[in-house]
Amino acid sequence: MFRHPELAERDRRILGVLVHAYIDQGEPVSSLWLANRGFGVSSATLRNIMARLEELGYVRQPHTSAGRVPTDLGYRLYVDQLLAERKSLRPTPQVEARLRRAGTVEDLLSHVSQEVSRASHQVGFAIAPDMTTFERLDFVPLPGGKLLVVVVAAGGHVTHKVIEPTEEYEPGELQQAANYLNQQFRGKSLVEVRQAVVERLREERTLYDELMARALRLASTTFEGIDPVPTLYIQGTSLLLEDVRTEDPDVTLTTLRTLFRMIEEKTRLIQLLDDYLGTTGLTVVIGSEHHDTDLQCFSLVASTYSDGHGTGAVGVIGPTRMRYSRAINAVDSLSKAISRMVSGTDM
Amino acid sequence: MFRHPELAERDRRILGVLVHAYIDQGEPVSSLWLANRGFGVSSATLRNIMARLEELGYVRQPHTSAGRVPTDLGYRLYVDQLLAERKSLRPTPQVEARLRRAGTVEDLLSHVSQEVSRASHQVGFAIAPDMTTFERLDFVPLPGGKLLVVVVAAGGHVTHKVIEPTEEYEPGELQQAANYLNQQFRGKSLVEVRQAVVERLREERTLYDELMARALRLASTTFEGIDPVPTLYIQGTSLLLEDVRTEDPDVTLTTLRTLFRMIEEKTRLIQLLDDYLGTTGLTVVIGSEHHDTDLQCFSLVASTYSDGHGTGAVGVIGPTRMRYSRAINAVDSLSKAISRMVSGTDM
DNA sequence: AATTAGCACTCGACTCGATAGACTGCTAAG
DNA sequence: CTTAGCAGTCTATCGAGTCGAGTGCTAATT
Numbered sequence: 091m092f093r094h095p096e097l098a099e100r101d102r103r104i105l106g107v108l109v110h111a112y113i114d115q116g117e118p119v120s121s122l123w124l125a126n127r128g129f130g131v132s133s134a135t136l137r138n139i140m141a142r143l144e145e146l147g148y149v150r151q152p153h154t155s156a157g158r159v160p161t162d163l164g165y166r167l168y169v170d171q172l173l174a175e176r177k178s179l180r181p182t183p184q185v186e187a188r189l190r191r192a193g194t195v196e197d198l199l200s201h202v203s204q205e206v207s208r209a210s211h212q213v214g215f216a217i218a219p220d221m222t223t224f225e226r227l228d229f230v231p232l233p234g235g236k237l238l239v240v241v242v243a244a245g246g247h248v249t250h251k252v253i254e255p256t257e258e259y260e261p262g263e264l265q266q267a268a269n270y271l272n273q274q275f276r277g278k279s280l281v282e283v284r285q286a287v288v289e290r291l292r293e294e295r296t297l298y299d300e301l302m303a304r305a306l307r308l309a310s311t312t313f314e315g316i317d318p319v320p321t322l323y324i325q326g327t328s329l330l331l332e333d334v335r336t337e338d339p340d341v342t343l344t345t346l347r348t349l350f351r352m353i354e355e356k357t358r359l360i361q362l363l364d365d366y367l368g369t370t371g372l373t374v375v376i377g378s379e380h381h382d383t384d385l386q387c388f389s390l391v392a393s394t395y396s397d398g399h400g401t402g403a404v405g406v407i408g409p410t411r412m413r414y415s416r417a418i419n420a421v422d423s424l425s426k427a428i429s430r431m432v433s434g435t436d437m
Numbered sequence: 438m439f440r441h442p443e444l445a446e447r448d449r450r451i452l453g454v455l456v457h458a459y460i461d462q463g464e465p466v467s468s469l470w471l472a473n474r475g476f477g478v479s480s481a482t483l484r485n486i487m488a489r490l491e492e493l494g495y496v497r498q499p500h501t502s503a504g505r506v507p508t509d510l511g512y513r514l515y516v517d518q519l520l521a522e523r524k525s526l527r528p529t530p531q532v533e534a535r536l537r538r539a540g541t542v543e544d545l546l547s548h549v550s551q552e553v554s555r556a557s558h559q560v561g562f563a564i565a566p567d568m569t570t571f572e573r574l575d576f577v578p579l580p581g582g583k584l585l586v587v588v589v590a591a592g593g594h595v596t597h598k599v600i601e602p603t604e605e606y607e608p609g610e611l612q613q614a615a616n617y618l619n620q621q622f623r624g625k626s627l628v629e630v631r632q633a634v635v636e637r638l639r640e641e642r643t644l645y646d647e648l649m650a651r652a653l654r655l656a657s658t659t660f661e662g663i664d665p666v667p668t669l670y671i672q673g674t675s676l677l678l679e680d681v682r683t684e685d686p687d688v689t690l691t692t693l694r695t696l697f698r699m700i701e702e703k704t705r706l707i708q709l710l711d712d713y714l715g716t717t718g719l720t721v722v723i724g725s726e727h728h729d730t731d732l733q734c735f736s737l738v739a740s741t742y743s744d745g746h747g748t749g750a751v752g753v754i755g756p757t758r759m760r761y762s763r764a765i766n767a768v769d770s771l772s773k774a775i776s777r778m779v780s781g782t783d784m
Numbered sequence: 785a786a787t788t789a790g791c792a793c794t795c796g797a798c799t800c801g802a803t804a805g806a807c808t809g810c811t812a813a814g
Numbered sequence: 815c816t817t818a819g820c821a822g823t824c825t826a827t828c829g830a831g832t833c834g835a836g837t838g839c840t841a842a843t844t
Contacts, residue, residue: 120807134817137808155807155824193598228577230587238595240577240587248585248597251540327674328697331690343678350675467836481788484837502795502836 096146101139102167104129105148108140109160109168113411118157162377162410165389169374169414179423181205186427195246195432200323202404202428207326209420210391212408213353216323216428217363218247219400222279226272227312229264237264239312243280244399246432253311257304267305275309284313320402322356322363333409345387349407352384363392367403370394372422377410391417393425397432404428443493448486449514451476452495455487456507456515460758465504509724509757512736516721516761526770528552533774542593542779547670549751549775554673556767557738559755560700563670563775564710566592566747569626573619574659576611584611586659590627591746592779600658604651614652622656631660667749669703669710680756692734696754699731710739714750717741719769724757738764740772744779751775 097105107127108119121140125133140158143149148164151157160168180186185205192198199216207214223244230238232252237259240250259267275283287309330346352359362382366373372393378386389412392405404425406417444452454474455466468487472480487505490496495511498504507515527533532552539545546563554561570591577585579599584606587597606614622630634656677693699706709729713720719740725733736759739752751772753764 118807122807132817133807134809134819135815138816141809151808153824154809155805155822157807193600195599225580226577228575228587230573230575230589232589232593233572236593238587238589240575240585240597242577242579242585246579246583246599248599250587250595250597252542252593252595253540325701328694328701331694331697347675347678350678354672354675465836469836479788480836481790482786485787488838498837500795501838502793502834504836 097148097167100129101143102171104136104139105143105160105164106168106171108143108149108158109164112160113413116411118152118159120157123157162379165376165410165414166379169376169418172415172418173372173374176418176422178426179419181209181423181427185209185424189427189431194248196321196323198428198431199321199402200325202424203323204325206404206406206420206424207329209424210406210408210413210417211326211329212406212412212417213324213326213330214406214420215325215363215404217360217367217403218321218323219397219402220320222400224275224278224280224283226276227268227309229259229268229308231259231261231264237308239308241280241312246397251312253308255308255311257307259304259308263301263304266301267308270302270305271309280313283309287313320360322360324353324356327353330408342387345384348384349388363390363403363405366390366392367394367401370401372418372425374414374418389414391421393421395425395429395432397429402428444495444514447476448490449518451483451486452490452507452511453515453518455490455496455505456511459507460760463758465499465506467504470504509726512723512757512761513726516723516765519762519765520719520721523765523769525773526766528556528770528774532556532771536774536778541595543668543670545775545778546668546749547672549771550670551672553751553753553767553771554676556771557753557755557760557764558673558676559753559759559764560671560673560677561753561767562672562710562751564707564714564750565594565668565670566744566749567667569747571622571625571627571630573623574615574656576606576615576655578606578608578611584655586655588627588659592744598659600655602655602658604654606651606655610648610651613648614655617649617652618656627660630656634660667707669707671700671703674700677755689734692731695731696735710737710750710752713737713739714741714748717748719765719772721761721765736761738768740768742772742776742779744776749775 104124108124111119111123121133121136124136125131129136140149143164144151144158147161148167149158150161152159181189189198189201189205192201195218199218203214203216205214206216225242225244227242228240230240232238235254235258237253237255238250239253240248242248275286278286287306291303291306291310327350330349352362362385365381366375372391375390375392377389380386380388380390387410388407389410390405390407391414392403394401394403396402405421406412408417451471455471458466458470468480468483471483472478476483487496490511491498491505494508495514496505497508499506528536536545536548536552539548542565546565550561550563552561553563572589572591574589575587577587579585582601582605584600584602585597586600587595589595622633625633634653638650638653638657674697677696699709709732712728713722719738722737722739724736727733727735727737732754734757735754736757737752737754738761739750741748741750743749752768753759755764
């Protein structure tokens with residue numbers, strides 16, 4: 091949040107109107123247009139002001155004889171104003187109802203990404219919190235000697251996996267093994283569990299309790315492929331294409347393509363979003379404020395939420411020229427809703 | 438598969454070259470260009486032939502003084518030729534290796550969609566077979582009175598769900614309930630199970646065995662939200678944007694947008710693909726051959742696979758002007774690979 | 785009957801110039 | 815500090831003109 095001390099109150103208001111108009115219409119805003127908005131000043135004065143704003147880096151001209159367009163810094167000021175006078179909203183009852191239908195956390199997050207996309211008219215996403223703390227696991231024998239293992243982490247996050255053990259196990263023994271492992275490792279993070287298992291296997295190579303050894307070997311194959319990468323749910327990517335028609339010269343096809351690729355890869359995007367996830371609460375990152383060059387044409391509005399165990403995130407991605415107020419409201423209300431639902435009911 | 442009896446052998450060969458060239462270069466093919474390809478005929482003769490091909494509907498001219506471009510019918514003949522002389526390939530060892538790393542069926546299919554996309558340079562997809570037959574379920578108590586239920590279907594398909602039972606259950610009782618339900622319903626399809634549960638609950642309203650009743654009530658909440666819709670895995674959507682630059686006038690932005698929307702909705706796409714899924718083996722649907730108007734600018738190459746219990750599908754979607762040979766090889770080899778892996782090892 | 789050379793014709797793509805219109809920056813007056 | 819007025823700049827658009835690629839047709843040839 092910048093201070094912008096060098097900017098008089100009036101100038102700031104005018105800049106706000108300019109940004110708003112540009113977001114709305116997508117065309118450079120001229121001094122004449124602004125003069126007709128009842129500021130009580132003539133277009134000539136506005137030209138002077140705009141020249142000053144340009145000098146300070148808040149706006150620029152696409153070419154000499156065109157109106158002004160906000161720069162990323164201009165958007166920044168505008169967004170800071172928005173954030174200052176923001177009041178929290180709740181999602182509409184319909185949205186809440188749709189969310190309540192979700193059965194699993196995964197389902198909920200997928201729906202949230204959809205709702206936030208719909209409400210903001212942008213690409214929406216939701217990140218599950220790290221399923222850090224190991225709660226318990228269960229083994230379910232499958233036909234063909236396979237084994238289904240279900241891992242429950244804190245916050246109701248469940249993953250399952252089919253493994254192919256090298257040895258044979260009796261149903262009763264599986265039960266025992268599960269009990270043993272649950273008792274040993276509950277409360278540790280998944281990564282810790284994996285390390286602990288490996289370590290203990292090596293340490294007690296000549297484990298006198300053969301049963302325990304077999305249990306540990308099972309656990310070893312179970313946890314070896316567990317990726318602690320939080321899952322990313324994305325919706326609304328087709329909306330990115332909507333604006334191409336208007337041919338914003340800044341959002342070119344190439345940058346769009348790279349964004350699409352990022353969305354597909356997911357892992358890279360997650361890493362990137364993780365950086366912002368440090369800040370609690372609502373964050374807006376505008377265009378060139380991004381570290382990643384591929385994102386410098388886009389803005390991000392995101393907010394963290396907590397399920398009582400870890401923090402996840404909800405947000406939207408769109409062109410720098412997006413309706414920030416709408417996006418902020420959507421992200422804010424949904425991140426709060428998700429917090430309520432997920433920790434309140436401990437789904 | 439059409440016969441095209443009215444077409445002489447030579448004309449057919451020329452059409453094949455024309456289509457191939459157009460796919461390769463993306464520009465209308467002229468008589469002169471064809472003449473330089475060593476057919477032993479002059480451009481004038483080729484013009485005659487092309488006029489005939491146009492009359493028969495295999496090619497068309499974008500405008501009067503341009504070369505010829507294949508119509509969907511032209512592509513059809515070309516593809517039929519390809520299919521006739523096709524020989525099966527296996528995926529490269531690297532690809533096979535990458536696929537083997539998958540832990541669950543879901544993971545495998547997600548990888549398959551990725552590989553088929555990569556190999557064909559098109560949007561790739563994979564549909565899981567209906568997880569029809571119920572194999573078994575397990576209840577896992579969670580903190581807060583919640584219950585995690587894991588449903589295993591034939592073919593190694595696993596789903597899980599968190600339910601919030603209205604009553605309290607002892608761990609021992611859960612075990613019993615699971616045993617009872619497994620024994621009662623194993624081998625039925627999921628839909629049948631759901632019906633059977635509801636029915637039995639109503640029938641024996643005054644169930645003398647309270648334990649059984651409680652088990653059935655559990656099952657009822659478990660199965661009420663189970664959707665038998667097969668899951669769709671899609672990869673490579675960003676590739677669709679690659680071709681926009683070349684500005685194929687046929688693949689306009691609007692049609693692209695609708696395709697993107699379809700890909701996002703998934704359910705609609707699944708239904709649609711299901712129609713083709715009836716035919717076993719490899720299918721190619723070209724442009725206007727689609728029933729759905731939104732797809733008439735695109736072609737689809739798909740093949741079914743079987744896991745011994747149900748059939749799923751693998752395929753690609755791309756512009757009508759796609760490298761069919763590459764796509765067909767990719768789809769064919771991967772669908773066979775998936776069949777091998779999934780039924781052979783009974784993952 | 786099929787092939788071919790030659791020629792007239794068509795039509796899109798590109799260039800050039802001129803015009804109109806939208807804004808600005810600047811200057812000088814209020 | 816504001817404002818009216820004016821000159822200047824740049825884009826977008828239109829029409830004319832040209833170029834060139836490619837066709838269809840006709841008449842001659844095999």
